[in-house]
Amino acid sequence: MKILVTGGAGYIGSHTVLQLIAAGHQVVVVDDFSNAKASVAGRLEELSGTSIPIHSFDVADLDKLNDLFDAEDFDAVVHFAGYKAVGESVANPLDYYGNNIGATISLLQAMDRHEVRHLVFSSSATVYGADPIVPMTEGLPTSATNPYGWTKVMIEQVLRDLAVAQPDNRIALLRYFNPVGAHPRDRSARTPQPCQTT
Numbered sequence: 001m002k003i004l005v006t007g008g009a010g011y012i013g014s015h016t017v018l019q020l021i022a023a024g025h026q027v028v029v030v031d032d033f034s035n036a037k038a039s040v041a042g043r044l045e046e047l048s049g050t051s052i053p054i055h056s057f058d059v060a061d062l063d064k065l066n067d068l069f070d071a072e073d074f075d076a077v078v079h080f081a082g083y084k085a086v087g088e089s090v091a092n093p094l095d096y097y098g099n100n101i102g103a104t105i106s107l108l109q110a111m112d113r114h115e116v117r118h119l120v121f122s123s124s125a126t127v128y129g130a131d132p133i134v135p136m137t138e139g140l141p142t143s144a145t146n147p148y149g150w151t152k153v154m155i156e157q158v159l160r161d162l163a164v165a166q167p168d169n170r171i172a173l174l175r176y177f178n179p180v181g182a183h184p185r186d187r188s189a190r191t192p193q194p195c196q197t198t
């Protein structure tokens with residue numbers, strides 16, 4: 001498959017890029033490098049032993065996204081691009097709502113226009129709110145305690161609405177909190193950059 005990875009220069013995205021390539025997929029990355037080092041690009045190519053197209057722009061830029069979707073015939077998208085620092089989101093909520101939701105809406109519009117129907121969204125276990133019932137199951141109600149978490153709750157709702165309106169879509173919401181490498185299949189994962197989780 002040819003897969004677009006948004007935020008593919010970031011912490012989880014960069015590991016995912018390597019795993020996708022190792023599994024035989026073609027990968028294209030879009031990242032605005034707002035929270036990634038330029039050196040990640042070379043490091044990814046070094047570790048994967050292959051050339052990886054990495055486009056440096058804001059996923060909210062619909063014109064650039066449409067140009068990219070015109071040029072590439074994507075089968076699926078894995079969407080990591082977004083801000084993720086809880087404290088920062090409390091101090092700068094508009095930045096978080098604007099970036100996380102704006103980038104997602106543009107991405108969904110470009111996918112829809114180009115009839116790309118497969119999406120994996122990097123949500124978060126923060127959607128279980130302040131006092132989660134354990135064990136956490138998918139059917140539990142969602143809420144949040146900070147703007148970052150609310151962006152995940154809101155984006156999940158947008159994606160559920162889209163799935164109702166367009167049943168051909170195949171959308172997965174991953175609500176994880178495990179570090180990269182925690183899954184047995186990832187134990188041999190190599191680290192392309194230091195963890196930038198804040």
Ligand SMILES: NC(=O)c1ccc[n+]([C@@H]2O[C@H](COP(=O)([O-])OP(=O)(O)OC[C@H]3O[C@@H](n4cnc5c(N)ncnc54)[C@H](O)[C@@H]3O)[C@@H](O)[C@H]2O)c1
Binds near residue numbers: 059123196
């Ligand atoms: N790290 C975790 O433990 C964790 C847990 C749950 C969910 N998540 C989610 O997974 C995703 C990736 O997390 P991460 O830890 O790899 O974060 P990260 O900051 O390392 O990676 C995000 C990447 O997206 C890029 N980016 C941000 N906004 C962008 C935009 N508008 N356009 C293009 N690129 C943009 C950044 O430059 C960065 O490279 C985030 O959405 C985060 O909320 C992370």
